[in-house]
Amino acid sequence: MKKAKAGLALTMVAALLLGMAGCGSPTDTSTDAGSGADSTAGSSAASSGASSGSTSDLNVMLETEVESLDPQIATDGTSFEVIADFTDGLMQMDASGKAVPAVAQTYDVSQDGKTYTFHLRKDVKWSNGDPVTAKDFVFGWQRAVDPANASEYAYMLSDIGQVKNAQDIIDKKADKSTLGVKAVDDYTLQVELNVPVSFFPSLMYFPTYYPINEKFFESCGGKYGTSPSTTLSNGAFVLDTYEPAATSFHLSKNDKYYDASKIKLPGLSYQVIKDSQQALMSYQAGTLDTTLLNGDQVDQVKDDPSYKSVGAGYLWYIAPNISKIPALANQNLRLAMTFALNRESITADVLKDGSTPTYTAVPPQFATGPDGTDFSADQKKFSAYCAYDTAKAQDYYAKAKKELNASSFRFKMTVDADDAPQKVAQVVKEQVEKTLPGVTIDLVVEPKKQRVEDMQDGNFELGLTRWGPDYADPMTYLGMWVTKNSNNYGSWSNADYDALIQKCTSGDFCTKPTERWNAMFDAEKIVLEQAVIFPLYTQCNAEMVNSGITGIEYHPVALNRVYKNASKADS
């Protein structure tokens, strides 16, 4: 076998050398074509010199192209990350994910919690020299809800931010000028909300809430954000090469940035790499300073000190179709299944990328409460309803069999056609079938878009799915299981639960953070007590970060990677 492989390699090399020898003239013409385009490549930026700290660019990779650099149109983590490189909102995230001042120096909240007044710094400039004013925010926010733009993240202002009139404007019942945001003067922005939203300041680092310079935007004539010349920066970096869906582009330090003295990197060089082998080799060859790994690659590098696992925020869980599948309407059967799942084994033996077993409906490490603690730090608090315990699983299973008067069950489990979910589903199937004899799970593998559509239509039995947090509050998860929510895939309905959630989102608890926090625990308890979902694990991304690099901040919400505080030691 080995011999055969060596032979194959040899012949390939031979073919290649022959290829080289024979390729003289036709390829030369391509060189000329190439060098023409060469001069347009913006590689000169690196030489523009850094005032302090690192002398060379940070070379980073993306798994997908940027979808849009328009903050009100973008919806994906990649685009958000790049937009935030060159744009500052009212607030920004600190290393721990807390909202700290950026363009807004301070803010006040009215007594009733429904009016926020942001006081803007006066030294923030756009890269064309214009000052950043409160009007820029008004313009940006109005664009987000303007039905003509059909912004996919308009709900960040309506459902989540509860900005006054946002919903009516989206529904075309009111003009965008009625949006509850007002420039009192150039440096004072006043926002009115329908109900108090305790986490409102933390929404301000979400790109949908970023400012746009109206005059400049209009001058771009619909081409805003499609090239360096149609993009304005008020942030740490300035875009200097970019085209739509570019596979590589570059940003340089913004010397006019109000916090420029803190920026140590002279620039950021982005490269899109979709093939994970190519990405790891580029990292090992030194052309990348940091890269993302897939689960199989982790084994090769896990002893390397540069390897780290960072929280991606996604909770993976199994949703049973409670309303349509009679057997799954049985709570004891659902509990039996959730107790039969060995989550430790899934993360340690299957995923191996640092993902953590999860026993709560809200994953840990993204929402911090009024007392400063993580909402889901204690993974054992609901162990009476969600844990790995085969004895309990069998007890519940015996009860369920009796109640349902059946001895065997067969379910289909719908799974994404991607690598990791399929592997996880296979193990889930084995675990459940082993612990609960008589239960059979058939896997139905579908492309993700099809799987999501089927689950939203209630056309499934069990479904393996995931949810990433949109904002740093447990409600981004708990809000899913209210009656009729489109992400309540199993169409579970519970009046007590709905009432609790209502109290937290628009009722009494809005202004009482501690009560609200406790009520959310109560709500989460109902979800687990009734096994509305079977939580599995919280996804982590496996990354390699070169030892000379410090200060890259990773967040599970909004901005997954923040590079502006990073520095690179000279090698």
Place this chain on the structure above:
Amino acid sequence: MKKYALRRILLSLFTLLVILLVLFVLMQLMPGSPFNDEKLNAEQKANLYAKYGLDQPIFVQFFRYVGNMLTGDFGVSYNISKNTPISQLIQTRLPISIAIGGMAVALGTLVGLVLGIIAAIWHDTVADTVATVISVIGVSVPSYVFALALSYSFGFRLRWFPMLFTAKQIFASSVLPSVSLSMFTMASIARFTRSEMLEVLGSDYMLLAESKGISGPALIFRHALRNALIPIITVLAPLIVDLMTGSLVVEKIFSIPGVGSLLVTAIQSNDYNVVISLSFIYSAMYIGIMLAVDILYGIIDPRIRLAKEENA
């Protein structure tokens, strides 16, 4: 002849229209929407559909699209590069794909010819066996396997060429993708050249040429190869088209900002207009090449033209 050409052209245009319709129907059958299915509720999706006219009946969309296309408007991308006109996306990417594809064709043809000639002249010797082994590997191993192998050996280990496409070194970073793409062409051409050459070399007129005292390179290149080339040119046409489809994965591996990688991303994210436009362009190129070959056949060999006119 003119009538024949005209009929072929009209038929091609009609085929393109049918392809467009089929593409439209296929897009409708794709599950999910181009938008963020997971996070959007029904009202938001409806709003987005209305914005892009996707709420209209499919035939309305179809005729509107065809109408716009005639004016050079291929629509905008829905998600892989939101709201960017597709013509703008293609403008910068098509030349890159064509350049790399062109290099691959040139390289593959040249090396393939050399290998084929060697195999034919010294047939049933070690040289023939080596050439045959190379072409069997070239035909049977997919281009992305070559891409990964070349990237590992010549990019990562030896550092001769960049592993990824970069605008700073367009030529150097095009070498590995072109070589991996050229393998199939090279192998096919080599095999075809070998058999054509063997046939030609065994023919009577070659015997005559040799008996007249012509020898060496003149015999091979002026007499044998020229006659063998005609059928080879005809197989080259579909091979060129194959290169475009083969480039999809290779472009992805080398992060080449070409149309192939764009199409892959577009299909994965249901970006209707991008998928339709690119598939349409690919089809148009394919049909265009086939049409050119068809007409050329007719010019080269009147028997084909006459036979086809009788059948038509």
